[in-house]
Amino acid sequence: MSFANRIGDEWRAGATTRPNINPSDTTEVVGDYAQGSALDVADAVAAAREAFPAWSRSAPMDRHAILMRASSEVAARTEELATLLAREEGKTLADARGEVGRAAQILAFFAAEAVRLMGETGPSIRPGVTVEVTREPLGVVGVITPWNFPIAIPAWKIAPALAYGNCVVFKPADLVPACAWALVDILIRAGLPPGVLNLVMGPGSQVGQALVTARGVDAVTFTGSVGTGRGIAAACVAGTPMKKVQLEMGGKNPLLVLDDADLDVAVRAALDGAFFQTGQRCTASSRLIVTDGIHDRFVAALTEGMAGLIVGHALDPATRIGPVADAGQLATDLSYIEKGRAEGARLVTGGEILNRPTPGHYLSPALFTDASNTMTIAREEIFGPVACVIRVRDYDEGLTVANDTDFGLSAGICTTSLKHATHFRRNVEAGMVMINLPTAGVDPHVPFGGRKGSSYGPREQGSHARDFYTTVKTGYIG
Ligand code: NAD
DSSP states (O other), X not given: OEEOEEETTEEEOOSEEEEEEOTTOTTOEEEEEEEOOHHHHHHHHHHHHHHXXXXXXXXXXXXXXXXXXXXXXXXXXXXXXHHHHHHHHOOOHHHHHHHHHHHHHHHHHHHHHHTTOOOEEEEOSSTTOEEEEEEEEOSEEEEEOOSSSTTHHHHHHHHHHHHTTOEEEEEOOTTOHHHHHHHHHHHHHTTOOTTSEEEOOSOIIIIIHHHHHOTTOOEEEEESOHHHHHHHHHHHHHSSSOOEEEEEOOOOOXXXXXXXXXXXXXXXXXXXXXXXXXXXXXXOOOEEEEEHHHHHHHHHHHHHHHHTOOBOOTTOTTOSBOOOSSHHHHHHHHHHHHHHHHTTOEXXXXXXXXXXXXXXXXXXXXXXXXXXXXXXXXXXXXXXXEEEEEEESSHHHHHHHHHOSSOOSEEEEEOSOHHHHHHHHHHSOSSEXXXXXXXXXXXXXXXXXXXXXXXXXXXXXXXXXXXXXXXXXXXXXX
């Protein structure tokens, strides 16, 4: 079946289509998706510009109603959408259900945000003059998303953009257009006027590039890798007019395990953080920093826990770890595993290609010990089921190692010491900090984002999202 782009009030076929391949069974085509062109982007931007004056002045309660209808439909279709998600991306059905549920929650949260947006008013320093601070939508927002959360990330960008009165041109990841298409279809049928939400699928180098350089786009929100993000930010400020830009990028997230940690809690946090969702999370704990006194017990228990992680087809209920998302990512994972070995880390378990009844990109979760924080596997984001254990003397050295990275998205500590937990929370250089919890797994109603190479610009999610999707106006009334 073929799926078209959405431009203005029409579903428009692309010049070509791209098959969406199931990574659990590469003989299965999930669907054929239109490949858009620079011309399609130009038309989508024009349609969004035309829709903006009316949409930006629409009644907040109408925007609320549309987003709520979309939320209800996503929730009602959880099983079907989760199956689609698991088929196109490879995360397990249970994880996919969680992600679809999250998309529904996000749509509901921002539905309420639409009617929660209020300004401030107060006296000027000049007698008889009043000051009023209000927020206005930006205009047309370009939304560019990665492949690892095919429905939740599009939802957490599109929902606030629409709630605050912006129009959207959405370019999903080429690898996973099915959930993106379904979400757009749901939002359109929920009552969005023509042109308010447009979808142009296709490669980043063409469709994405056309979007970030389009004159009619006022802002770009991007989630993906650092290299792509850097180029997008440069393009956004190089053009006229300059575009507001928000980047959410990679991570090399540390989980610090101290001698006084509850071993079960630490092992559970490491298994989840490092390997669930095949390690393909920006918040994955790829650096396990472990103090001397617990190191050997932790490695033994973690290795035992990993032996119980069943790798298999995403739709098999027994599967805990689905396949790697595609052949390119699998090759990347294998090359990092080779680099880890070559640089002197010890591969304790995993890192092998697995054969399953269906042809897919199956890789056993890999754990390195004897790693140092200077090795490539400890410095660069791998984005696969690969973690390394770095042994440290004590908490102080652990914190130093945790902060010695170009990234700063999420960081975790496992300890029963209030002193160390508190000190870590205050001193670790990350946007999100987890105490006795996995580094991955966040709430939808609070800010999400990081520091250094992980994030650039205002935070996403929760009410803080308005800092990106609106612009502030200060009025003086004499
Ligand atoms: P990617 O950078 O390759 O692609 C992301 C998106 O950008 C895709 O839609 C792609 O088509 C598009 N793109 C590529 N080149 C472009 C260009 N020149 N101009 C405009 N758009 C372009 O990333 P990916 O491989 O899809 O996703 C994995 C990355 O995403 C990892 O680094 C991961 O950490 C990151 N990620 C970050 C977060 C977060 O919130 N911090 C969440 C999920 C994933």
